[in-house]
Amino acid sequence: MKVYLILVNYNGAKLTEECIDSIHKSKYDSQYEVHTVVVDNGSKVDEAEILKQKYEDVIFLRSEENLGFAGGNNLGIKQALSEGADYVLLINNDTILDTSMLEELMKNAKPDIVLTSKILYYSKPDMIWCEGGTIDWKKGNSYNGKMGDKDVHNTEKYYCEFASGCCMMIPREIINKIGMLQDDYFMYCEDTEYCLRLKQAGYQIMVVPKAVLYHKVSASSGGEDSPFSTYYITRNRLRLVKEHNELFDFSALMFSLISRYIRMFQFAFYSSKNSKAIYYAIRDFKVGKNGKVSYPKLGI
Incomplete structure (x- = not known):
C-alpha cells in the first residue's frame, strides 16, 4: 500500500x-x-x-x-x-x-x-x-x-x-x-x-x-481573527451553503447571512478591517466572485 x-x-x-x-x-x-x-x-x-x-x-x-x-x-x-x-x-x-x-x-x-x-x-x-x-x-x-x-x-x-x-x-x-x-x-x-x-x-x-x-493552531495562517481569515471564512461559508442547498435546511443561508451582518456591525466598534472584510466577503459572494482576492488595505 x-x-x-x-x-x-x-x-x-x-x-x-x-x-x-x-x-x-x-x-x-x-x-x-x-x-x-x-x-x-x-x-x-x-x-x-x-x-x-x-x-x-x-x-x-x-x-x-x-x-x-x-x-x-x-x-x-x-x-x-x-x-x-x-x-x-x-x-x-x-x-x-x-x-x-x-x-x-x-x-x-x-x-x-x-x-x-x-x-x-x-x-x-x-x-x-x-x-x-x-x-x-x-x-x-x-x-x-x-x-x-x-x-x-x-x-x-x-x-x-x-x-x-x-x-x-x-x-x-x-x-x-x-x-x-x-x-x-x-x-x-x-x-x-x-x-x-x-x-x-x-x-x-x-x-x-x-x-x-x-x-500548532493557526501558526501558518496568522490566526483566525485576522481580516484575511474573516474574509475567506465568510465568503466561502455562504458559498458552500448555497452550492449544497439540497443538504441544508432552508434556514441555513438566511441564518449565515444575518449572523455575518451582525458580526460585521460588532466588529465596527473595535476592528474596522474585520468589519470591512465581512462587507467585501458578502458583496463578493453575491456577485459570484471566487478564488484569491486582493484587498491590500485590509491585509488581504
Missing part, C-alpha cells in the same frame, strides 16, 4: 522541517510504502529548494504563486496520483505526528472510507483541538468535534460528518470518483465542502482516535 503525505508550505520552512522530522520518526509496518510531498506554495523565497538540501527522500514541488490551501494540496495530490498512490494523507505543515499515527491510520484504511485522526493542541497536549466533527444543517456551520475536551484517551473508532483538512486520509478510488478540493475556495471551508461531496456520493468518514496528531 502506497501512502503519500501532502504538506503545503507557505513561508513556514521551520514548521515544515519539524513536521517532516516527526514523519521520519514514525513507526509502521514495512508492508507500507510511505512518501512525503511538500508543496512550496509561493513563499517569498524558494523554500522548497532550501529544504531539498536537508531531505533527499522528500518530493518537493514549487508553485510561483500562492494557490491557497486547496490549490496547494491539489498540486501535491496530482503528483501523488501520478506516482501510483493508493492513499493521500493531507497534513497541515504546522503539526507534529505521534510516532504511531501513520500505523494506526494505515491499518484502518479502506478504499471507500476517508479517515481522520485525533488532533491535540501542540501547546496543550491534554486538550483536543479536533476529533472528527459535525455539520449544523440549520445554520450552515461545521464544527471541530470535542474541541476543548480533555477526554483525550478515547480509542474507539466512530463515524462523523466532518473531517478537518488538517488531517484527512483519502483513498485514490474516492478521488477518482468525486475529484479533489475545489481550487477556487482558496482558503477555508474547502474541507467542509469536500465532506459534503463525500456525503452526497455515499461515502463515510471515520475517526481513528488511536492516531494522534499535535497541531
Whole structure:
C-alpha cells in the first residue's frame, strides 16, 4: 500500500522541517510504502529548494504563486496520483505526528472510507483541538468535534460528518470518483465542502482516535481573527451553503447571512478591517466572485 503525505508550505520552512522530522520518526509496518510531498506554495523565497538540501527522500514541488490551501494540496495530490498512490494523507505543515499515527491510520484504511485522526493542541497536549466533527444543517456551520475536551484517551473508532483538512486520509478510488478540493475556495471551508461531496456520493468518514496528531493552531495562517481569515471564512461559508442547498435546511443561508451582518456591525466598534472584510466577503459572494482576492488595505 502506497501512502503519500501532502504538506503545503507557505513561508513556514521551520514548521515544515519539524513536521517532516516527526514523519521520519514514525513507526509502521514495512508492508507500507510511505512518501512525503511538500508543496512550496509561493513563499517569498524558494523554500522548497532550501529544504531539498536537508531531505533527499522528500518530493518537493514549487508553485510561483500562492494557490491557497486547496490549490496547494491539489498540486501535491496530482503528483501523488501520478506516482501510483493508493492513499493521500493531507497534513497541515504546522503539526507534529505521534510516532504511531501513520500505523494506526494505515491499518484502518479502506478504499471507500476517508479517515481522520485525533488532533491535540501542540501547546496543550491534554486538550483536543479536533476529533472528527459535525455539520449544523440549520445554520450552515461545521464544527471541530470535542474541541476543548480533555477526554483525550478515547480509542474507539466512530463515524462523523466532518473531517478537518488538517488531517484527512483519502483513498485514490474516492478521488477518482468525486475529484479533489475545489481550487477556487482558496482558503477555508474547502474541507467542509469536500465532506459534503463525500456525503452526497455515499461515502463515510471515520475517526481513528488511536492516531494522534499535535497541531500548532493557526501558526501558518496568522490566526483566525485576522481580516484575511474573516474574509475567506465568510465568503466561502455562504458559498458552500448555497452550492449544497439540497443538504441544508432552508434556514441555513438566511441564518449565515444575518449572523455575518451582525458580526460585521460588532466588529465596527473595535476592528474596522474585520468589519470591512465581512462587507467585501458578502458583496463578493453575491456577485459570484471566487478564488484569491486582493484587498491590500485590509491585509488581504
